[in-house]
Amino acid sequence: EYFDVHDLTYIVAKSIASEDNQVLALTEEDKDEDEDVVTDWRTGESMKECNKVILRDPSINKLPDQLNSPQLFLFLLLSKDLSLTLPDNFFKEAKNLKVLGLTCMHFSPLPSSIGLLTSLSTLCLDHCNLGDNLTIIGALKSLNVLSLAGSDIKIVPKEIGHLLKLKLLDLQKLERYKICIGKEWERFGNYQYSRTLKIRLNTSIDDLDHGIKKLAKRTQDLQLDELKGVKIALEELTDEERLSHLQNLHIQNGLDIESIINDRNEFPQLQSLTLEGLPQLVSFCSQDKIDGTSLPQRELPLFGEKILFPSLEKLRLSSLNVTRIWHNQLSNVSFCTHEKLTTLKIDGCGNIKYLLSFSMAKYLVHLKYFELKSLELKDLPHLSGFCSNSQNKVIGFPFMKSMTIYNCPILEGFICRYTSEGNQRISSHGDLFDNKVAFPRLEEMSVSYLSKMKMLWRNPLPPNSFPKLQELRVERCDKLLTIFPSNMVTTFQRLHRLTIKTCGSLQQVFEIMHEEKKPALPPTTQLKELHIVGLPKLKYIWKNDPRVIFSFKNICAISVFDCPSLKNVFPASIAQDLPQLGYLHIFHCGVEEIVSKLEEGSDWEATVNFKFDRLCTLTLSNLPKLKCFYPGKHIAKWPMLNMLEVVECGKMKIFGTQLNTINGQLDSSIHPPLFLVEKIIPKLQHLTLDSDYIAMISDGQFSSSLFHEIKTFEVSGDGAEPIDFRISFLERFYTLENLTISCNIRELFCTEGDTGNEEMYAGTLSTIRNLKLERLNNLKDYLWKQDVHVGHILPKLETLEVHDCYNLISLGSSSASFQNLTTLDVSNCKTMKYLDTCLVFKGMAQLKKLMVRDCISMKEIVATKGDEATCDIIFS
Numbered sequence: 001e002y003f004d005v006h007d008l009t010y011i012v013a014k015s016i017a018s019e020d021n022q023v024l025a026l027t028e029e030d031k032d033e034d035e036d037v038v039t040d041w042r043t044g045e046s047m048k049e050c051n052k053v054i055l056r057d058p059s060i061n062k063l064p065d066q067l068n069s070p071q072l073f074l075f076l077l078l079s080k081d082l083s084l085t086l087p088d089n090f091f092k093e094a095k096n097l098k099v100l101g102l103t104c105m106h107f108s109p110l111p112s113s114i115g116l117l118t119s120l121s122t123l124c125l126d127h128c129n130l131g132d133n134l135t136i137i138g139a140l141k142s143l144n145v146l147s148l149a150g151s152d153i154k155i156v157p158k159e160i161g162h163l164l165k166l167k168l169l170d171l172q173k174l175e176r177y178k179i180c181i182g183k184e185w186e187r188f189g190n191y192q193y194s195r196t197l198k199i200r201l202n203t204s205i206d207d208l209d210h211g212i213k214k215l216a217k218r219t220q221d222l223q224l225d226e227l228k229g230v231k232i233a234l235e236e237l238t239d240e241e242r243l244s245h246l247q248n249l250h251i252q253n254g255l256d257i258e259s260i261i262n263d264r265n266e267f268p269q270l271q272s273l274t275l276e277g278l279p280q281l282v283s284f285c286s287q288d289k290i291d292g293t294s295l296p297q298r299e300l301p302l303f304g305e306k307i308l309f310p311s312l313e314k315l316r317l318s319s320l321n322v323t324r325i326w327h328n329q330l331s332n333v334s335f336c337t338h339e340k341l342t343t344l345k346i347d348g349c350g351n352i353k354y355l356l357s358f359s360m361a362k363y364l365v366h367l368k369y370f371e372l373k374s375l376e377l378k379d380l381p382h383l384s385g386f387c388s389n390s391q392n393k394v395i396g397f398p399f400m401k402s403m404t405i406y407n408c409p410i411l412e413g414f415i416c417r418y419t420s421e422g423n424q425r426i427s428s429h430g431d432l433f434d435n436k437v438a439f440p441r442l443e444e445m446s447v448s449y450l451s452k453m454k455m456l457w458r459n460p461l462p463p464n465s466f467p468k469l470q471e472l473r474v475e476r477c478d479k480l481l482t483i484f485p486s487n488m489v490t491t492f493q494r495l496h497r498l499t500i501k502t503c504g505s506l507q508q509v510f511e512i513m514h515e516e517k518k519p520a521l522p523p524t525t526q527l528k529e530l531h532i533v534g535l536p537k538l539k540y541i542w543k544n545d546p547r548v549i550f551s552f553k554n555i556c557a558i559s560v561f562d563c564p565s566l567k568n569v570f571p572a573s574i575a576q577d578l579p580q581l582g583y584l585h586i587f588h589c590g591v592e593e594i595v596s597k598l599e600e601g602s603d604w605e606a607t608v609n610f611k612f613d614r615l616c617t618l619t620l621s622n623l624p625k626l627k628c629f630y631p632g633k634h635i636a637k638w639p640m641l642n643m644l645e646v647v648e649c650g651k652m653k654i655f656g657t658q659l660n661t662i663n664g665q666l667d668s669s670i671h672p673p674l675f676l677v678e679k680i681i682p683k684l685q686h687l688t689l690d691s692d693y694i695a696m697i698s699d700g701q702f703s704s705s706l707f708h709e710i711k712t713f714e715v716s717g718d719g720a721e722p723i724d725f726r727i728s729f730l731e732r733f734y735t736l737e738n739l740t741i742s743c744n745i746r747e748l749f750c751t752e753g754d755t756g757n758e759e760m761y762a763g764t765l766s767t768i769r770n771l772k773l774e775r776l777n778n779l780k781d782y783l784w785k786q787d788v789h790v791g792h793i794l795p796k797l798e799t800l801e802v803h804d805c806y807n808l809i810s811l812g813s814s815s816a817s818f819q820n821l822t823t824l825d826v827s828n829c830k831t832m833k834y835l836d837t838c839l840v841f842k843g844m845a846q847l848k849k850l851m852v853r854d855c856i857s858m859k860e861i862v863a864t865k866g867d868e869a870t871c872d873i874i875f876s
Helices: 007-018 112-116 135-139 158-162 210-218 286-291 332-338 358-366 677-683 692-698 838-842
Strands: 023-027 052-056 074-078 099-103 122-124 145-147 168-170 177-181 195-200 221-225 248-252 272-278 301-303 314-320 324-326 343-347 354-356 374-378 385-389 402-406 415-417 431-433 444-448 455-457 471-475 482-484 497-501 508-511 529-533 540-543 557-563 583-589 608-611 617-621 634-637 643-647 686-690 712-716 723-726 738-742 745-750 770-774 799-803 823-827 849-853
Touching: 112 135, 135 158, 158 177, 177 210, 195 210, 324 354, 686 692, 692 723
Parallel strands: 023 052, 052 074, 074 099, 099 122, 122 145, 145 168, 177 195, 195 221, 221 248, 248 272, 272 314, 301 324, 314 343, 343 374, 354 385, 374 402, 385 415, 402 444, 431 455, 444 471, 471 497, 482 508, 497 529, 508 540, 529 557, 557 583, 583 617, 608 634, 617 643, 643 686, 686 712, 712 738, 723 745, 738 770, 770 799, 799 823, 823 849
Antiparallel strands: none
């Protein structure tokens, strides 16, 4: 790396090199004892000719403020003087510099003028005190070589990813680093490892620089992507030394990879392993392929008997073609090498039939220290069970807290049950969990796309199974008939959230049988949220009235969507005892009544009281068969209701006045209205109605003073007769901020039939900030007539949205003015040719966001008319 020469030789060589003024070389011996700056340092024209500067331990106290060397292509400085600094503009006039070497220097930070060296190909900052601010190197796009060997850098900056021409990176003795090599890696986040190396090569590891290979062997977090032409992924890294520091290994998208390592190995610190998108992978260790020559390669286990992972906690296998994960004859000792495994995720491995073999499953009965906490099985078309078992003993998973099973179409039972001889499978009858498997700590479970499953669980379950289940999600299980069979509700008392979606055969959620034993004190379930979506055959949420058998008083939110066979939502006893209910949403169902009538034997003539003390949001939408809330005498109270949506609710009368009541009690001889307007509307802040109620309100049937607190008003529905949306109608909404109109209207903001003209109403809608207009297909050409001054009516409008208006040519006329508009969003207006005129856009000085989508006839955003051939638009 260096050699010594005689002083005389050095002097002669220096003199020859300096004869043409192209080289400046200074050393420790070149100091004038009386000067702070070296006497040999050139100035003026001579320095302009210099193309090389070499300073090796010169006794320099101060460098010039700026190098006046436009021809300079080499600058080397090694200094032992900790006080020596480079001025910030030192390299400002050295923009042709190609090689820069700074050794044993202290920076805080690097001189900013280094960022101007766009021609620099080599940068060496060896043994320098650099701190944490190295972002400036991202500007050096021509860099081929970067050396930070021996420096104190803690984190390689993300800007290193901008150096697309980099061929050599020297990070020797670096203790902390996060390095990405290759394009499109996710940016750096919060890593738990101090040494991370991500490599996307599109080639083999053998092509890597020797320094990168050394880093890979020291790294804790190694991630490899798109290795090409490689059959043994880590062969180049494990031949000479083991990856003893490795804690996380992630290998993906290796189309040719058949094995991960060459020989049997132990990964003493490996905690997380991910193998993804490796279609040719046969076994983790290539030696297992040789030892297992009697078996077809595709029947070899991924992990042989002697592959040891004593610290492994997380294992994810995705898109592999292996048929088995572990060896069939795995011994008790070798199985214990996985005793710390807490998370297991298997997805897209289409050939796997089961995870644990018949001979392995018996160890689960005895392995009390098997710590699996999370299990995820996805897209496994041949999976018939998690494991097989012939013993008449319960297999327990004492630590499991989370389970996801998704798209395993032939899976019938979690445990494949066999005869004691192990040669014949016993039918599971479609039960996912039978009485021989227990999950005492399971808290979350999601089951989706299991086409053969008929029942989730068989009654009775083993003792202490599912007692802590808090969240259950069931989706696309088309043979499932019920969620909780009779006598099983008490098992799931701690369930907090239940979601059921798109199960084509499901008929009931909670099956309640009256022959069940009635406890002295009915147990209260902890269910807080119930969400039901897309169940075409659902007849009951609660089959039969639980009455004194169970209590559901902790429910806070219920949503029911797209259940055409459902006739009612609640039995009367449950509806009478929902003190925590805050959100109720029923949409697109065949519901005829919200609460079913009391059963035979009850006092039918008695008045039933319903108190929804905490209900703040109620949505009843697209319920064409709805007749009433409850088919009998009743009193309903809604003291906290502030958001109400009632749209297309069949024959049920929504609003009535106190004139229709007798002593506050709604008459049951006819289906009574749902609400008394005097008690409900003054409390509302958000109101959504269908267009049929606009005429009722406009005609003065309700006092205009009732609507003063409403801040959000939406009009929806597809009434047969178009309506006029008059300005005078909105006068009663004194505090209205958000207005949505999505219905069949003849004219928007018309004054015909009102007592005054448009000028009279100017400024009366000044509280409205946001206007959304949807599906106004009865409007032709423009949203409003040409003589309507929208800017006068809505002077403080900030957001305007127009969607799905198929007959518009543009928004309006040049008379419109939106001086406060900040957001304009237009979409799916098929015939629209332009948004508006230049004059209108000139008035949108405050516009910040403009979005135009799916307007297939639009030719221009801004149209010009007549003398608007030239138009200056300024968005401030």
